[in-house]
Amino acid sequence: MTYIVVESCIKCKYMDCVEVCPVDCFYEGENMLVIHPDECIDCGVCEPECPVDAIKPDTEPGLEKLLKLNADFAKIWPNITQKKEPPADAKAWEDVPNKLETQFSPNPGTGD
Numbered sequence: 001m002t003y004i005v006v007e008s009c010i011k012c013k014y015m016d017c018v019e020v021c022p023v024d025c026f027y028e029g030e031n032m033l034v035i036h037p038d039e040c041i042d043c044g045v046c047e048p049e050c051p052v053d054a055i056k057p058d059t060e061p062g063l064e065k066l067l068k069l070n071a072d073f074a075k076i077w078p079n080i081t082q083k084k085e086p087p088a089d090a091k092a093w094e095d096v097p098n099k100l101e102t103q104f105s106p107n108p109g110t111g112d
C-alpha cells in the first residue's frame with residue numbers, strides 16, 4: 001500500500017505534509033502535491049498534518065484514479081521538502097466540489 005494525496009489538496013496546497021515526511025517523497029505541481037507510491041514507506045505521519053484531510057491510504061475504496069495520478073506526476077514534478085506560503089485564496093477552495101475535473105493542473109510547481 002501507499003498513502004496518496006487526493007482531490008481536496010487542489011488549490012489549497014497547505015504543504016504542512018512535506019515537513020514531516022521522513023523519506024521526502026512529496027512532489028509539487030502547480031496546484032497540488034502528490035506522493036511517490038514507490039518511495040512512501042506507509043508511516044502515516046503526514047495524514048493528520050493536512051488541514052483539509054487530503055492524505056489517504058490507497059486502501060480506501062474509489063481511489064484508483066488518484067493513485068495513478070500520484071504515481072504518474074511524482075515521476076515528472078519536482079521534489080518538495082519545505083513548506084512554502086500556501087496560495088492566498090486557499091481557504092476559499094477548501095469546500096469546492098469537483099476540483100479534480102475543473103481545477104487540476106498538470107503543470108509542475110517550483111519544488112525546493
Ligand code: SF4
Pocket residue numbers: 003020021022023024025026035039040041042043044045046047
Ligand atoms: Fe511520507 Fe510517511 Fe506520508 Fe508516506 S505516509 S508520504 S512516508 S510521511
Ligand code: F3S
Pocket residue numbers: 005008009010012013014015016017018032033049050051052053054055
Ligand atoms: Fe495538500 Fe494537505 Fe499537503 S492541502 S499540500 S496534502 S498539507
